[in-house]
Amino acid sequence: MTLENKEDVTVLILKFKRAAGLTWEGIAEKIGMSPVWTHSACMGMNAMPKDKAEALVKVLALPQEAALILEESPTKVWEQRVPTDPCIYRLYEIVGVYGPTIKALIHEKFGDGIMSAIDFDMSVTRVENPKGDRVKIEMSGKYLAYNSW
Template sequence: MNKLELTETIFAIKKEKQLSWQAIADGIDMSIVWTTSACLGMNSFPKEQAEKLMEFLGLPEESLPVLMEYPTKEWDKSVPQDPLVYRLYEVVGVYGDTLKEVIQEKFGDGIMSAIDFEMDVQKEENPKGDRVILTLNGKFLPYKSW
């Protein structure tokens, strides 16, 4: 079994059992964003969470090393076609340089870590249409001179 096959298995079980990502995350005591990302193969599970996921979903024993395997974090570099993913791509395209300027003005020359990082998704009900609130929280890493 490889990561792609395991991801497909997880999706099939999720659909069969009518589970939400939140229910799966709660079942392994992790955040919804991290759990979903790890189930999609973009993060490796620590052994304890891998075992919890296997028990919660009824995954076969051979899933353990695959869940714990370090991922290669690659993605298709073409413009995304899915409308939601495209809009996030568009946000970075339109506001990426602005965010870079503002972050560097406030913190100095450096980057926001995607390793020492947390992300959250919230829903805000609004009479004009519900709002999506994305929180990206990463440690600032200054560039060093040598």
């Protein structure tokens, strides 16, 4: 099998991960990055720095040529229509309902600008709770102010 692009590498990662019985958290720990970023880069949605690409190749025993492709800049294609999977849909529902609220509070706290989606990081954690455990998602992005000229 020749590896030609990020899709090919993703297929291989999923296969080898299943075979090795690894979790995303486990892989992330082994290459010294967060689980969110690790999964996203494995899905071809982020470029890996050279050392991380090579670490991943070792962890999963991928063919060497996979490293070069993991380092390439991705073309990030995602569904423009709201997805139907309930677990993902709920995220759009939240952003749809609370988007204008987040915008209003960013402008109130920072001024005219945005939260960067490029200089950005995120985590997902499980929080125990007697009424039922909760999913906690934390996002952090650099504030970018609009330019006037």
